[in-house]
Amino acid sequence: MSPESNDSVFISTSATSSRGSTARWTPDSTPRASAGRESSSSDSDSTSLPILTPSSSSVVSFSPHTSGVFRFRGSPGADAVRSSVEHDTVSPRRLGSPGPVGGSASPSPSNMVTPSITLSTPPPNARVSDLGQTHLDLDDVNTAINRIRLSTETPLDMSGMAAALPGTTPARQNPETSSSNVPNSQDRDLGRPVNRSRRSSSRTNLLPHDVRNEEPPSDRFHSPAFQQAFRDAKALMGSLAEVLSSSTIQLEPDSTLHELSRTAQKLANFQCPPTRIVGLVGDSAVGKSSLLNSLLDEDNLARTVSNEQLCTLVVTEYRYHELGTFAIEVEEYTQTELRELFTDMVANYRHNHFHSAEIEGDERGHWAGLANLALDTFSAMFRGRFTPDFLISGGQQEVVETLMEWSSGRRSAAGLHVFERQEDCAEELMRLTSEEASPRRPAIWPYIKKINVSLNAYILSRGLVLVDLPGLRDLNSARQVITERYLRCCHEIFAVCHSERAASNESVMAVFKLARQAGLSKIGIICTKSDLFTAREAIRDWPDERGHRVQDLIEHKKTEERILADIEEELHNLLDGEKEEKDRLYRDAGRQSITVKNLEQALARYVIEERNRVVTAELMAKYGPEVPTGNVSVFCSSNKLYWDHRNKTPVDGHLPFLHLSGIISIRKHCLSLVSESQLSIALSYIHNEVPNLVSRLDLWVQSGAGDASTERKEAVRAALDQLERQMREKLRARVSPVYLIGGLLRADFDENIYQRRDTRRWTNGALNAGSEWGSWHHSSYAAFVRNYGIYTTDVMGYRNWNEEGTETMVEDLSQPWDTFRSVLRDRADNLVAYLNQALIEAAESQDNLPEEFMDSAEPLYDALASCQRLLAAEVEDLCSAFESQVSQLRTSALSGLRTGFFGQSMETTYAAASQVYGTGSWARKKSIINSKLADEDQFIALIRRFRQEFRNLADQLQTDIRQRVRERLDFVSGIMDIIRSENVAEESEQDPEFRERVAVEVRRVKLAMEEVRLVCAR
Template sequence: MSWRGAAYETKSRGQARPANAGPSRTRRPDEPISSIEDNSQQSEERDSVRSSTPSVSVNTPDGSETRFPNTSLQNPSSALPEQDDAENVSHRFQGLRLGTHSSPSSSQGLDLGSMRAALPSVESASPRQTPLLLAGGSPASFGGRRRRSSSVDIRPYNVRDEVPPQDRFHNSEFQRAFAHAKSLMGRLTEVLGSSTLPLEPDSVIRSLRDKAEELSHFRCPPTRTVGLVGDSGAGKSSLLNSLLDFHGLARTSNSGAACTCVVTEYRHHDSADFVVDVVVFTEDELQDQFRNMVHAYRYNYFHSADMESQEERLHWADQAKLASDTFKAMFGDRFTADLLCSVNSETRIVRTLLRWAVDSSPIRDIDKHAVKNSLEDCSELLMKLTSDHGAAHGPAHWPYIKNISVHLDSYIVSKGLVLVDLPGLRDLNSARRNITERYLLDCDEIFIICPIGRAVTDEGVMNVVERARQARLSNISIICTKSDQIRADEAQRDWRGAQAAEIQRRKDLLATAEGELAKIREPLDELNDLDDLFEEEEIQKARLYERLERKGAEIENIKFELQRYMITERNALVESELQALYRDKIPGGVLYVFCASNTLYWDKRNLRSRVRALPFLELSGIVAIRRHCMALVSESQLRAASKYLRDDIPNLLSNIKLWVRTGLESADAGRKQAVQKAISLFGDRLRTALVGNSSPLDDLSQALIDTFDDRVYQRRQIARWTEGAVQAGQVWSSVTTYAAFCRQYGTYTTAAVGYHCWNEEAMKTMNGDLAHPWDNLQEEVQRLLHNTRVAISETQDRVVSRYLDIALQDFPDSIHPLRNALKSRRRILVGDVEELGAAFEAEVSKLRTKALSGLRTSYFGESMELSYWKANCEHGPGSWARKKGIINGTLGNEQLFRELMRKFKCNFGELATQLDSDVLASVEEYLEDIENTLDMIRSENVVQESERDPEFKARVAHEADELEKAMEYGVKPVLRELGLD
């Protein structure tokens, strides 16, 4: 007999009374309903329900407290998501109050039959079986009820709530001061606009109002570029989607064999729409690509049978296929291979293809500056621009596109970053591969993307690290994707030892919990088999669902902890191996390694509660990568924000105070005229001191050029360097894989000889001779730039002390704000010059890479390009000797190094001249601002303007005083505390 039959004797009108029922007892409001722990306790449970049916309440819209036991997990950070079923159950219970027929609430509430109706229908899924727990499912999907608690954070996840890096820029006090200052500028803008005076085009107060408005909208400029590079399928696009927090924005796979990635930049703009800017290849750039592809196809077609090795035949077959696929994508059915195989010359074929490209390019019909209102529309446009459509849809766009910029309102790029999706360095399309190599030199951080399963052996990672080493780039990080792809049985087999034992322990916990779950299902299944339940049975069923929910949550938690353990352990293992492989190859020896799962991120990103989502998102690794990216811009953002608080706002405030005090000074007309003349003399003297023949800026570019000439150019030893290159070429001549290295333009890895970069080895003597002179050059450049900044400061101080104090002796109220304005403006100028100097040093560092590295896009690599190409075109008997003759002949020509040094000197001179021009432009802007500031005192028009609206002038004066106090007591202490004053 079932437990139900033994416990009950009669059933009438939906009510039941236990056979051995004792005196009725009313349950206290705070008395919890006992739970059913096992079958041995069922008799006790039946005894407890002999009394009147206890009152059971749930959360109501007005926030009344539930009386169901709290089944939330002990550790909220490990709490797992609750899905739509749980939400539906909760909503169905909202407002319900259940009680006995005799209870006061019965007339206002529902009976237990209604409670059952509020539960999810078990029979709808499986008529006679308790719902099974699905991996990754919600505990609430059993039909249990979820109770809301005011102590649980049910807000959805928001990227903007992520914990920022712990640095000075993200310091909470600094951020509050920064935000407060911007709000003060907004208030000041309103006050400065509260008169008709700013409506006059040439009014001074209008220019001050415009400046205040500009400062109220101040944003730190984008200062860091992060490039993501990796082989096809590594997960770059998916990672970008996760970092940007826009699901499905970037395409996640190539749809055509010839469809390589297009350089795609992601930049910020403060708008909800998406703006896509497209830059296309020029005709000359297309012609170069066509020439290489036509030659590759024809060479493979006419000479494949004469090639010496299977490897060589495969190389040219791949190049031919790339050419054919690209031309089909560009021209559709108009292109046939017969054109490439014809008797026409390669030049004539290239001319024909170029004419087709110009006449029928689909890119002509594309808006180069497209604005899209939705994520879906933007994603569709990107897909159109970067994928093949097939002949039915017309020619593809991607072969014509050089790069794409996407402007969007994403949190990570709003912090000053530009994220760039780059083609792989092993791309068969040499034009796009070279674009990537050049772009890497401009990146402030390089993320090498690879799947975690092959991270340690990934050739793409090694390829980028080696190029970074040649370019002396120290800003390298590795991101291993697909970190969630790990199975317990495989991990247990691979790891063994303590890790395997820990996995087994967690698996045993899971098996035990699932066994306990099965025991709870048994009485539930029997109750679900019954068509009509006693009220006491309804209570029993509710309790069982309670237990089922708690046990389900426990199981899901065990699963999550097992997953977290395996992912964390595997991540640490991979990071350790990658550090051992590559850390010493990176200048500075600092290598960051991250592991990420885009699948885990998006599976849990939109859970209803951020508390439930956060453990998964942290485990996905995306949050940590975003935090690292934000830290990259912290110092540059700190400098910009500090300049804003320390110099830009005080400079505006000083000018406003000068405007307010204009006309308040008392002096006779003759004295005023003398003051105006003295102030004009001060302005003239300052201009002469800064941009005259004897100014500290007069010979800056020439001093830099002379330093380069003395430290580097005069140290050239062309004959010695040529000899070293010839000797390197002779060493290569003995390797059996000579042809393979030629096909890879000198940079390759083989099992027989390992990794070699012929260009780098040919330049070894040259680099050895110039290493110390280059260090001396860098030191001298830094000294010259430092002296320039000091001279600018000292020049202004000298002119101010000599000419300004005497000029304003009859205007004492104007001396202080004018001095403050000059001081802050001087600091702005010095800061600008410092930034220009830093940018110059960065460009000089890139120039060193172009001149002294063996990269394919370096001066040396570009000079060797034609020789490698000619060597690759040699085939048939004796081709090996001819290949060596071509390469060695180029290396033995002294013109190779002579031309290299000429380019080096010429480009350094261009950089120095550009720096001189930029510094002078900053000085001119500074002098123009100083002239405008001086006009506050000497211009009669300004005097008349300031006196036309006394009430307005009083408001401005009051606001300026309040702003000064706010800056003095609210902002400056923070700057001092952080060492930024």
């Protein structure tokens, strides 16, 4: 059951007809039989859906067709003005009037009429008990109108039409529209204005929902004032770019103005880059694709119907671009990665084929599943030339090499594909990620590692990236690893599951377990298909007041349905001649049908909202303790509800159901994630990048307006040269932190982490853990081996062998790691302070400039100061990214994740032990595992890898910082060249009129940016 529209209207009618026509209304079809009863409405406000009405009146007109049946032809344009004939009387003089005043009066057939219906909002104090008089859905009006047929046997009586329209009230005489006020023919012929009351309609209510009008997150970045100031700043850059492009000077590639003009255009088109990644992970067929379609507000973009085994195999990113096109970029597995995949799948199939008879218990099902996955994948990849027997013909390596040869001859799908239409993009996504219809054409999806989809979606426009990920319980080992690695890079993860039994969903549990191991704190849950919980299920599951409330709503609805049936029965039994009674019953039936419909909506809404509350409370109670904050974000969603009401009008009547779908709340939450980072980027744009360009333009204008002597100019060049040398010497000195940062960080790691290694103790700790596992029942032991040491059984519960095997190492290094992180932060702070001081000193040493060049001192100081702030921000960003990378490195080195260092070193050991079968297999499995745990070289290799990967990060940080410093110094040199270069002065002097236009625009931008900065500071 899907709640329908909730629009409330009043109806009144009038009509005009050519003089002398005769007509009467007759039913278009015969209503079904029912007994006559008066309509009734509930007086209980607590059990009915609140009445929602358009914010202003709407006009809906209809015209006769050749069959004489009147149907809606839709609303006029929102700005169209229609003469109001509400409550008008039908008089010969009125009926003889032509069309609107000032327009041509086209003759119409004498047997045609043009009735109109004005839909008005009910009084603001309308109650639920008044549903019968106030609430009318447009579909109900349409149905009633379709039952009316125009005939020419008798004079037209508008009361018949009024009776046919549910909810109508008798027409009343309106003094303002009496015959004395009807314009005469002379007025019409001269096109003079006619004094008529007019009724306008609201464009907003006539349009469907617009996601851009949704309430933004309540933070500074999303505030309307800040967003407007941000737009104003970009608009100022746009007007500045337009002025700069008005001269031919900027067409010269080597000119300074060319570079300034290009920068202005770049700032005018500035978009905040993506800064936050939200991953959606869940099992197949839980509705992730449908959820993504709703969040993106793009119906049917992502594939929603396909083979459940295949539908989550490809990582798909959704990113923003401001173009109106859709772009798909495909990244395929490398040859090395493909060989690893083939080797694993061939080994799995052959092991199951040759040894399935000897494999017992749960292990048989495990290997059969892996074998089927290999068979399905190879069948799809090499359709038309592959048979299962091929996988067992010859040696394993020979089979893998043949598969690699087959794959090399295919046509690659990698690269960028751009589409103008959403339908074409969706079709290509389907082709890339699903089975081909042709029985001989190979599938593409097994070769794809990741797909990147770019589109102009509102939720992505503020710097968000949405990612659809395979489930963590995927049989495909490679896909499972990809998901685990990708989730560690996400800023927030949502586990997606069905609302039904969400609290016991194993996929959700797996996500939270992974998050705990990886130290991730931003974890949420989205429950889909919240609308599928029925009223009968609610009564069964809620033996309390809520269940009684649902039962009362059901009984109330049944009562109203019986009343409606009685009215329809009575209508059917009436004779055609009993006109007045039939008119009354038509009105009663219309009112009663709306009462029933509102009760249906109220029931559905109450059940969904209460069920959402129950599910949310259960999930928060269960998973809240699993995250550091103690609070987990939980959302319940219904994609069906969203799309049922997304494009319906008027929007006011459907907005409650859009909110009920949960999609708007999820979208708002996702947007709030980018607020802090995007605010920082936007403020840097406003306070640093724009002022820097304006200062450089100011210097360019002044360079062509001076008349200093050659000696003075030489003095200026010498002073600026000295200033530049001082900066370069300070920033590029071998003793500066810019050149020492990498070595300092490496030394810090060795002192705090590497020198505290005790590999013998760590090995003994792993052996002790292995001894405990060896005491388990052989079936439990085998299950953990099959699942790479991470599993859950009824007896043992959830255990992670990798985590337990490294417990002693983690214990020894946890406290030193905390100290080490503090040292890293101090190093970053000292580096930024050093850079700031170096550039500030340079900016303040301009006093050596000759007096006639002091006009340039202020813009030069501003330009250098903005350079200092930009460099500081860039270095801070590099240090912040470095700290995140180091945190992920710590997770790899000191966690029990399968993709961690210890988990990777145990991977082949688990695989080897899992292939042991038959008599004595348990002892052999334990021997394989314990031998690996007893090898001290495993921990020696682990800590060395830890140190080497940290050194790589430290070296890369030093390289990046040096590069930024060099670029910024070159930039500063370019600023100084605007003053000291003769070429720039000549360039500025070429067109004095143009230079003056630039000067005026620069002054205007300066003043306007002051207001922008004031707004942003609030």
